[in-house]
Amino acid sequence: MSSVDEFTLIDLLNGGKQTIAFQRAGGVETGIGDDAAVVRASSDSRWILTCDTMTEDIHFKRVTMRDADVGYKAMASAVSDIAAMGGTPRYALVALSMPKSTPVERVRAMYDGLYECANRYRVVVTGGDTTSCIGGVTLTVTVIGETEPDKALLRSAARLGDAVFITGFTGDSAAGLEWLLGKNKPSEEWDTDPELKRYPGLIRAHCRPEPQIEAGELLRRSGFCHALNDVSDGIASEAWEIAVASNIGIDLIEDRIPVSGELLDYASRQGKASLDYMLYGGEDYQLIGTAPAEHAVELQMQFKEAGLPLYLIGYVHGKHSGVRLVRSDGSAVPLAKRGYNHFTG
Numbered sequence: 001m002s003s004v005d006e007f008t009l010i011d012l013l014n015g016g017k018q019t020i021a022f023q024r025a026g027g028v029e030t031g032i033g034d035d036a037a038v039v040r041a042s043s044d045s046r047w048i049l050t051c052d053t054m055t056e057d058i059h060f061k062r063v064t065m066r067d068a069d070v071g072y073k074a075m076a077s078a079v080s081d082i083a084a085m086g087g088t089p090r091y092a093l094v095a096l097s098m099p100k101s102t103p104v105e106r107v108r109a110m111y112d113g114l115y116e117c118a119n120r121y122r123v124v125v126t127g128g129d130t131t132s133c134i135g136g137v138t139l140t141v142t143v144i145g146e147t148e149p150d151k152a153l154l155r156s157a158a159r160l161g162d163a164v165f166i167t168g169f170t171g172d173s174a175a176g177l178e179w180l181l182g183k184n185k186p187s188e189e190w191d192t193d194p195e196l197k198r199y200p201g202l203i204r205a206h207c208r209p210e211p212q213i214e215a216g217e218l219l220r221r222s223g224f225c226h227a228l229n230d231v232s233d234g235i236a237s238e239a240w241e242i243a244v245a246s247n248i249g250i251d252l253i254e255d256r257i258p259v260s261g262e263l264l265d266y267a268s269r270q271g272k273a274s275l276d277y278m279l280y281g282g283e284d285y286q287l288i289g290t291a292p293a294e295h296a297v298e299l300q301m302q303f304k305e306a307g308l309p310l311y312l313i314g315y316v317h318g319k320h321s322g323v324r325l326v327r328s329d330g331s332a333v334p335l336a337k338r339g340y341n342h343f344t345g
């Protein structure tokens, strides 16, 4: 596996001849390649289908997340891909694999967290599967959401003349993870230990991310939104996905990307650039997207009325040329398509 990165592997597995005839028929309007698939439900409704997995030691450790956080975040990350399509989450299926020795209290706590998130976003858990395994706990959450015909917000819809927006702070989750790993204390103590308590916002961003369902629905209803993606692997990687899928170029303006006070403080104390966490960290679950520049301010007003932030952080230009970062001095530097990748880093 060492020679194949995560995205090449997905293409390799799903691009073969045998997939073409049957797999691409049957009412599938958007197949593999976006945050979720879109399939025809009825003449006035579309289902949105997605799943996300959380695996012990890859997505969480005992020192980074409490059991309830693991369940909460497994649901939240899958719900986030429904937000990334502008959809409304409806149902979920949960697959759980765990070693035979797992204490029942641990699973109970995970499910408390999982249902807390499901209730918050009005998702009904309708089933799943449970197995034993060798190694750590794995939770896979499949979410089924809904939207109207032709309303799903795709990565491929960015157009020349669009502004690029983001719904909130990024980088906090990656910094929170680094902080928790560095302290190496039981995660149960993250809101009582005086030292851990120093960065509650960073820890919360990592352990209790908020999928942007309300923002996604507002973007869909506004009729202004073109492309949309959720930030699971870092802004750079997600902006690249929009640029490639839409065959356009994106310039992100460094000074416009919002940064939290806690991240600024944390990064400066570590002697690191906050921008590195924001661009390459991941697990933020904010929405990054594009809308025609002439409607961007109106969109911002709609967000303000709904009590939600929306930051304009860049623009779409010309032909496909990847993603660049415009620095304070006006220089534009190419951004690497770097971010979290399961098989390369």
Ligand SMILES: Nc1ncnc2c1ncn2[C@@H]1O[C@H](COP(=O)(O)OP(=O)(O)O)[C@@H](O)[C@H]1O
Pocket: 010, 013, 014, 031, 032, 033, 034, 035, 036, 037, 051, 052, 081, 232
């Ligand atoms: N093992 C797989 N088999 C089929 N499709 C997959 C597999 N893994 C990922 N995909 C699809 O590839 C696309 C990209 O996946 P991923 O990068 O995990 O999405 P996201 O980051 O939005 O959660 C999605 O459309 C997803 O459904």
Ligand SMILES: Cc1ncc(C[n+]2csc(CCOP(=O)(O)OP(=O)(O)O)c2C)c(N)n1
Pocket: 052, 053, 057, 058, 059, 060, 061, 064, 077, 177, 232, 233, 281, 282, 283, 340, 342
């Ligand atoms: C212990 C630990 N190490 C590293 C990470 C960082 N990490 C793991 S997966 C991931 C990216 C998001 O997960 P992925 O499975 O790629 O979600 P998707 O893009 O499919 O939604 C990140 C940043 C973590 N959360 N926990």
Ligand SMILES: [Mg+2]
Pocket: 035, 080, 081, 084, 229, 230, 231, 232
């Ligand atoms: Mg996604």
Ligand SMILES: [Mg+2]
Pocket: 052, 053
């Ligand atoms: Mg994935």
Ligand SMILES: [Mg+2]
Pocket: 052, 077, 078, 081, 232
């Ligand atoms: Mg995802």
